[in-house]
Amino acid sequence: MTDKKKTPDQLRxxxxxxxxxxxxxxxxxxxxxxxxxxxxxxGRPVIAILNTWSDAQPxxxxxxxxxxxxxxxxxxxxxxxxxxxxxxxxESYLKPTTMLYRNLLAMDAEELLRxxxxxxxxxxxxxxxxxxxxxxxxxxxxxxxxxVPAGPMLRGNWKGKTLGSGSDAWKYWDxxxxxxxxxxxWVDVEGGIARSYGTCMTMGTASTMTAIAEAIGMTLPGASSxxxxxxxxxxxxxxxxxxxxxxxxxxxxxxxxxxxxAFENAITVAMAxxxxxxxxxxxxxxxxxxxxxxxxDDFESASRKVPVSANVRxxxxxxxxxxxxxxxxxxxxxxxxxxxxxxxxITVTGKSLGDNIARAEVHNDDVxxxxxxxxxxxxxxxxxxxxxxxxxxxxxxxxxxxxxLKHTGPALVFDDYPSMKKAIDDPDLDVTADHVxxxxxxxxxxxxxxxxxxxxxIPTKLVQQGVRDMVRLSDARMSGTSxxxxxxxxxxxxxxxxxxxxxxxGDMISLDVDARTINLDVSEAELAQRRAAWTPPxxxxxxxxxxxxxxxxKQANEGCDFDFLETAFxxxxxxxxxx
Numbered sequence: 001m002t003d004k005k006k007t008p009d010q011l012r013x014x015x016x017x018x019x020x021x022x023x024x025x026x027x028x029x030x031x032x033x034x035x036x037x038x039x040x041x042x043g044r045p046v047i048a049i050l051n052t053w054s055d056a057q058p059x060x061x062x063x064x065x066x067x068x069x070x071x072x073x074x075x076x077x078x079x080x081x082x083x084x085x086x087x088x089x090x091e092s093y094l095k096p097t098t099m100l101y102r103n104l105l106a107m108d109a110e111e112l113l114r115x116x117x118x119x120x121x122x123x124x125x126x127x128x129x130x131x132x133x134x135x136x137x138x139x140x141x142x143x144x145x146x147x148v149p150a151g152p153m154l155r156g157n158w159k160g161k162t163l164g165s166g167s168d169a170w171k172y173w174d175x176x177x178x179x180x181x182x183x184x185x186w187v188d189v190e191g192g193i194a195r196s197y198g199t200c201m202t203m204g205t206a207s208t209m210t211a212i213a214e215a216i217g218m219t220l221p222g223a224s225s226x227x228x229x230x231x232x233x234x235x236x237x238x239x240x241x242x243x244x245x246x247x248x249x250x251x252x253x254x255x256x257x258x259x260x261x262a263f264e265n266a267i268t269v270a271m272a273x274x275x276x277x278x279x280x281x282x283x284x285x286x287x288x289x290x291x292x293x294x295x296x297d298d299f300e301s302a303s304r305k306v307p308v309s310a311n312v313r314x315x316x317x318x319x320x321x322x323x324x325x326x327x328x329x330x331x332x333x334x335x336x337x338x339x340x341x342x343x344x345x346i347t348v349t350g351k352s353l354g355d356n357i358a359r360a361e362v363h364n365d366d367v368x369x370x371x372x373x374x375x376x377x378x379x380x381x382x383x384x385x386x387x388x389x390x391x392x393x394x395x396x397x398x399x400x401x402x403x404x405l406k407h408t409g410p411a412l413v414f415d416d417y418p419s420m421k422k423a424i425d426d427p428d429l430d431v432t433a434d435h436v437x438x439x440x441x442x443x444x445x446x447x448x449x450x451x452x453x454x455x456x457x458i459p460t461k462l463v464q465q466g467v468r469d470m471v472r473l474s475d476a477r478m479s480g481t482s483x484x485x486x487x488x489x490x491x492x493x494x495x496x497x498x499x500x501x502x503x504x505x506g507d508m509i510s511l512d513v514d515a516r517t518i519n520l521d522v523s524e525a526e527l528a529q530r531r532a533a534w535t536p537p538x539x540x541x542x543x544x545x546x547x548x549x550x551x552x553x554k555q556a557n558e559g560c561d562f563d564f565l566e567t568a569f570x571x572x573x574x575x576x577x578x579x
Contacts, residue, residue, distance in 0.1 A: 003250075004249040004250075005249065005250055005251045006248065006249050006250075006251055008042075008043035008044075011043075011045055011046075011119050011248070012117070012118070012119045012143070012575075013041075013045070013046040013080075013117040013118060013119050015117070015575075015578055016117035016578065017031075017041060017042070017117065023578055023579065027117065036080075040080055041080045044078055044079055044080045045078075045079045045080065045119040045120055045245050045248040045249070046079070046080045046082055046117055046118050046119050047074045047079045047080065047081050047082065047118065047119065047120050047121065047122060047241070047244055047245060047248070048082050048083075048084050048112065048113060048116060048118040048120070048121040048122070049067055049070050049071065049074075049081055049082065049083045049084065049121070049122045049124065049241075050084055050086045050109055050112060050113075050121060050122070050123050050124060050125075050134060051063055051067050051083055051084070051085055051086065051124045052085075052086050052087070052088045052089070052105075052124055052125050052127075052130050052134070053067070053085070053088065053124070054088035054090070056088065056090050056093045056094075057088040057089075057090040057093075057127060058090070058092060058194070058197065059090070059091070059092075059126055059127035059150055059153075059197070059198060059199045059200075059206065060088065060124070060125075060126060060127060060130075060150050060197070061197035062150070062197045062198070062228055062229075063124055063150065066124070066148075066233075066234070066237050067083055067124065069234050069237040069238045069241070070122050070124070070148060070237045070238065070240060070241040071083070071241065072238050072241065073237070073238035073239060073240060073241020073242040073243075074122075074241040074242070074244065074245060075241075076238070076241070076242055077241070077242040077243075077244075077245035077246065078245055079120075079241075079244070079245035079248070081241070082116070082117075082118060084112050084116065086105065086108050086109055086112060086134070087101065087104060087105045087108045088130070089101055089102070089105055089127060089128070089129045089130050089133065090127060091127050091128045091129070091205075091206075096447065096448070096449060096451055097447060097449040097450065097451035097452065098127075098128060098129040099129060099447075099449045099450050099451070099452075099477065099560065100447075100448060100449030100546075100549060101129070101449075102129040102132060102133045102136075102282075102560070103133070103136075103549075103553075103560075103561060103562050103565060104133075104545065105129065105130065105133035105134065105137070106132075106133045106134075106136035106137040106140075106565065107137065107565070108137065109123070109133065109134050109136070109137025109138060109141075110136075110137035110138075110140045110141045111137075112137075113137070113138065113141040113143055114141055114573065114575075114576060115576060118143065119143065119144070119248045120143055120144035120145065120146075120244045120245070120247055120248040121138060121143055121144070121145045121146075121244070122145075122146055122147075122148055122240055122241060122244050123135065123138055123145060123146070123147045123148065124148045124150070125147070125148075125149070125150065126149050126150025126151065126198075126199045126206055126210060126228075127150065127199055127206055128199075128204070128205040128206050128209065128278070128480070129282075131147070131149070131206070131209035131210055131212075131213055131282075132209055132282035132285065132286055134147070135147065135213060135218060135254075135286055136285060136286055136289050136561070136565075138254055139254045139255070139258060139286060139289040139290050140289050140565065140567070142253050142254055142255050143253065144244060144247040144248045144250075144251065144252055144253055144254075145218065145244075145247075145253075145254055146218065146219065146220070146240050146243055146244045146247065146348045147210075147213045147218045147219045147223075147240075148219070148223070148236070148237050148240045149199075149210035149213065149214075149219060149223055149224045149226075150197075150198055150199050150206075150210075150228055151198050151199065151210075151226050151227050151228035151229075151230070151233050152198050152199050152200065152201040152206070152207055152225075152227055152228065152320075152321035152322065152325075153165070153194060153195065153196045153197060153198030153199065153200070153201050153227070153228055153229070154195050154196040154198070154201065154227060154229055154322060155195075155201055155320045155322050155323075156168065156192050156193040156194065156195055156201070157192050157195065158188055158189050158192035158193070159188070162320070163189065163192055163193045164193075164201065164202040164313045164314075164320050164481070165193065165194065165200030165201050165202045165204060165481050166200055166202055166204055166314075166479050166480075166481020166482060167202050167313050167314045167481045167482070167483060168189070168193060169189075169193060169481075170455065170481075170482060170483070172185075172186070172189050174457075174458065174463050174468065177460055177463050177464075178463050178464050179464075196228065196229045197228050197229065198227060198228030198229065199228070200480075200481055201227075201320045201321040201322060202312065202313045202314060202320060202321070202480075202481045203273055203274050203275065203276070203310065203312040203313065203314065203315060203316075203321070203480065203481075204276055204479060204480030204481035205276040205278045205279075205479065205480035205481075206480070207224070207273075207312075207321050207480075208270060208273060208275040208276040208278070208279050208480055209276075209278075209279065209282060210223075210224035211224045211225075211269060211270070211273055211275075211330050212266045212269065212270055212275075212279060212282075212283060214269075214330050215262075215265050215266040215268075215269035215270075215330070215334070216257065216258055216262045216263065216265065216266045216286075217257045217258070217262050217265075217345055217346060217347030217348060217353065218254070218257060218258075218347075218348055219240075219348065220236060220239060220240055220243065220348065220349065221331055221347075221349065221356040221357065222236075222329050222330060222331050223236050223240070224329075224330050225321065225324060225325040225329030225330050226325060226329070227321070227322050227325055230325075243348065243349070246350075247348060247350075250350060252346075252348065252350060254290065255290060255291070256346065257345075257346055257347060257348065258286075258287075258290035258292065259290075259292070259345060259346075260287075260292045260293075260294070261342035261344075261345045262342070262345045262346075263283065263286075263287045263290070263292050263294050263298075264298065264302075264342060265341050265342055265345055265353065266283060267283065267294075267298055267299055267302045268302050268306050268337060268340045268341055269330070269333070269334060269337070269341075270283070270302075270379075270380065270381075271299075271302050271303055271306040271307075271308070271379030271380050271381065272306050272307065272308060272309045272310060272333060272336075272337050272340075272379070272380075273308075273309075273310045273312070273333065273380065274308045274310050274312060274314075274315030274316065274375070274376070274380045274398055274399070275380050275381065275480070276479075276480025276481075277381060277394050277395075277396050277477065277478060277480065277488055277489070278477055278480055279381070279480075280296070280299055280381065280383075280394055280489070280556075281450075281477070281489065281556055281559055281560050282559070283559075284296075284557075284558065284559035285559030285560060285561040286559075287559075288558075288559060288561065288566050288567060288568070289561070289565070289566065289567055290567070291567050291568075295557070296383045296392045296557055297383075299379075299381060299383055299394075300382070300383040300516065302340075302379055303378055303379035303380075303381055303382055303383070304378060304379070305340065305379070306337060306340050306378075306379045307371055307374030307375075307376060307377050307378060307379070308374055308375050308376035308378075308379065308380050308398050309333055309336055309337060309368060309369045309370070309371065309374050309375070310324060310333055310367070310368060310369075310375075311366060311367050311368070311369055311375050312324050312367070314399045314481060314482065314483040315375060315376065315380055315396070315398040315399050316375055319366075319367050323364070323367050324367055324368070326363065326364065326367075327362060327363050327364035327367035327368045328360060328361055328362040328363050328364075328368055331356065331357045331360035332360050332361060332362040332363070332368050333362075333368050334353070334357050334360065335357050335360040335361070335362065336362065336368060336369075336370055336371065337371065338354075338357075341353060341354075343357075375398070376397070376398040378397070378398075379398075380396055380397075380398045380399075381394055381395070381396055381397075382394070382395050382396075382397050382513050382516060383516060384487065384511070384513070384516050384517060384518040385516065385517065385518070386517045386518040386519040386520075387499060387519050387520055387527075388473075388490065388499050388500060388503075388509065388518050388519055388520045389490045389491060389498075389499070389500075389518050390491075390492070390498075390499065391491035391492055391555065391557045392489070392491055392556075392557045393473075393487050393488060393489050393490040393491065393518060394487070394488050394489050395485070395486065395487045395488070395513060396483070396486070397513050399482075399483040399484065400469060400483065400484050400485035400486070401469040401484075401485060404469065404470070404471050404485035404511070405511075405512075405513040405514065406511065406512050406513065406514065407434075407436075407471055407485075407510075407511045408508055408509065408510045408511070408521075409434040409435050409436045409471060409508070409509060410434070410435055410436065410505075410506050410507065410508055410509075411435070411436050411438050411473075411503050411504070411505060411506065411507045411508075411509055412430075412431055412435045412436065412437050412438065412505060413438045413440070413503055413504065413505050414437075414438065414439050414440070415440060415441055416439075416441055417439065417442065417451075417453055420437075420439055420456065421457075423459075424456075424457050424458075424459050424460060425459075425460050426459075426460075426461075427460070427461050429459050429461060431459050431461070431462065432462075433462055433465075433467045433470050434470075435470065435471075436470075436471045436472070436473055436509045436511075437456045437470065437471070437472045437473070438472075438473045438474065438500070438503055438509075439453060439454070439456055439472075439473075439474040439476060440474065440475060440493075440494035440495075440500050440501060440503075441475075441493075441494055441495050441537055442454075442474050442475055442476035442493075443475035443476065443490070443491075443493025443494065443495055443496075443498075443555075443556065444493060444553045444554070444555060444556060444560050445493060445495045445496060445540065445550050445553060446475065446493055446494060446495025446496075446537065446540075447476065448540045448541070448546060448549065448550055449549070450475070450476060450477050450489075450556065450560065451476055451477070452476065452477050452478050452479045452482075453474065453476040453477075453478070454472065454474045454476040454477055454478035454482070454486050454488040455472065455478040455479065455482040455483075455484060455486050456472040456474070456486070458470060468484075469484045469485055470484075470485065471485045471487065471509075471511060472484065472485065472486045472487065473486075473487045473490065473500075473509065473518075474486075474487070474488060474490065474500075475488075475489065475490040475491070475493040475494055475495075475498070475500055475556070476488060476489075477489065477556075487511065487518060489556035489557070490556075491555045491556045491557040492555055493555065493556070495536075495537055496536075497531070497534060497536065499520060499527070501534055502520075502522075502527055502530040502531060502534065503520060504530075507520055507521065507522055508520075508521040508522075509521065549562075552564055
């Protein structure tokens with residue numbers, strides 16, 4: 001146990017349990033109703049365990065029992081555990097998109113912590129939006145918090161071939177469309193691509209965001225890389241339970257950990273990991289909750305300096321997260337990019353990042369490359385700007401064909417996903433591999449919720465000709481497991497009248513990743529005429545949560561948080577009254 005800064009009477013939970021009054025009598029009485037004795041909570045930190053398990057969340061299937069390992073750790077360290085179920089956002093099942101509900105989970109987490117008698121929290125998440133959502137809520141509440149990542153699933157297998165989440169789904173779907181695999185093969189791929197509980201085992205959004213949580217300092221060292229089915233994951237969960245009790249006594253809160261230096265570390269690690277494009281949106285939102293001014297320029301700066309060192313699909317061509325863990329995991333990778341990190345940044349261990357990775361080693365130089373042997377010379381992401389995206393857009397150059405890094409081609413425009421999907425399978429579609437496929441009205445408001453539609457399918461007639469990549473442009477997001485020359489997050493979005501709304505079929509679009517530009521080759525006079533003739537699309541929602549969402553969601557370059565949830569929106573919320 002570390003030296004205490006707090007005394008038992010200073011615990012937040014003491015407001016509920018300690019007073020000699022009628023209200024506290026009710027709190028103590030109801031605790032005893034559940035079978036607890038006063039000795040179990042008196043003078044002990046109450047630790048919330050926010051658990052995002054559900055029957056509709058395959059990535060978190062093990063959380064139903066893994067929570068007991070966290071609870072065991074809390075009890076060992078002298079705390080009183082209190083499991084609180086939180087909204088579960090399954091990337092696989094929740095429609096129209098989990099991004100519509102990221103902020104709802106963030107609100108859920110913040111208010112669960114505010115309204116209950118808790119002193120610290122263990123956050124259990126992993127599937128794409130659960131990591132940023134839980135951290136957003138915990139950051140705003142600012143109680144001592146530690147994150148327990150779900151961990152990646154085991155690598156997939158089909159006929160002796162290794163399968164990677166998402167990436168091989170897209171690959172073999174194209175093979176099926178091209179008539180190269182059978183329906184029976186396809187069913188076998190379905191059964192072999194996800195063989196255990198845990199998150200996607202490619203470097204998708206889930207592994208990106210848990211690595212970012214570790215790089216910021218919100219997990220135990222190495223926690224983000226441990227496979228979900230590994231016994232080490234059980235030990236990590238228990239250790240997290242023990243550590244949060246100490247963090248409460250030390251009053252080590254997210255705001256003390258999440259400095260600008262911590263977020264710069266996260267951006268650096270994301271670039272070296274070959275991260276998901278979604279990292280930009282979530283990191284900007286989280287930094288703003290922590291009171292840090294992080295934006296697209298910070299990503300662009302890191303992209304120019306930090307090469308992709310993790311040879312993990314989809315940026316890499318062979319390895320998966322299980323291999324990454326065996327090769328040394330995130331501590332191993334960070335040990336190879338130390339010159340780009342702020343090693344004095346504090347973490348949940350109470351120690352610096354430098355201390356945490358001091359003994360880190362790399363056991364496979366092909367999986368975790370050196371800076372000199374990196375798989376891509378610059379960072380995983382590039383931020384583009386121009387008259388088509390005045391507020392920016394993003395591409396993942398490490399995962400697309402090099403010939404598209406500088407490209408000019410005619411636009412083929414779709415105003416919605418159904419019309420695009422129907423046209424893609426038309427054998428008479430007037431399209432070539434040089435076209436730029438455009439999907440609009442798929443942004444934060446237009447989607448709504450900015451669905452992962454950005455990896456537009458290659459037209460079937462081109463797939464049958466052997467085409468596997470082409471330039472695709474949208475205000476949508478895409479799965480971190482996706483790949484290809486997909487330009488995403490165009491801001492401002494087309495639904496609110498951004499320049500993407502003005503593009504017409506046949507317009508020439510020029511892309512230059514090295515110059516970081518994306519432009520519509522149409523005169524300003526012509527664009528002004530089109531803008532004057534543009535009419536807004538129909539309203540998406542007229543009531544309910546969706547109505548609130550569309551009125552308060554910010555654009556992609558601002559992190560897609562609700563305006564009223566950002567720290568700068570107003571004064572901090574006071575502690576609840578207890579009468």
